[in-house]
Amino acid sequence: MNYKIKKLCLTCKYYRLKNSQSGVCRVDRKNSSDYPKKTNEDSCSRWLDCGQQYYIRVGWIKAKQAAE
Secondary structure, eight states: OOOOOOOOGGGBTTEEESSSSEEEEOSSOSSGGGOOEEETTOOOTTOOBOTTHHHHHHHHHHHHHHHO
16 A cells, blocks of 8 residues: 655644644744744654644544534
């Protein structure tokens, strides 16, 4: 099977969701208030695969959208 992983923030190890559409990047930070804001579809050169965490994030997003 040939899977091509899209290098999006949603699939990045350094990404932390804040709501169902956006989050913050934890790679370039001085302190917790300086996290750069990103959307789920953004990307950068420091992307690192988050593995199974992607499916947990997608499930969380689906649950939040169903609750709204």
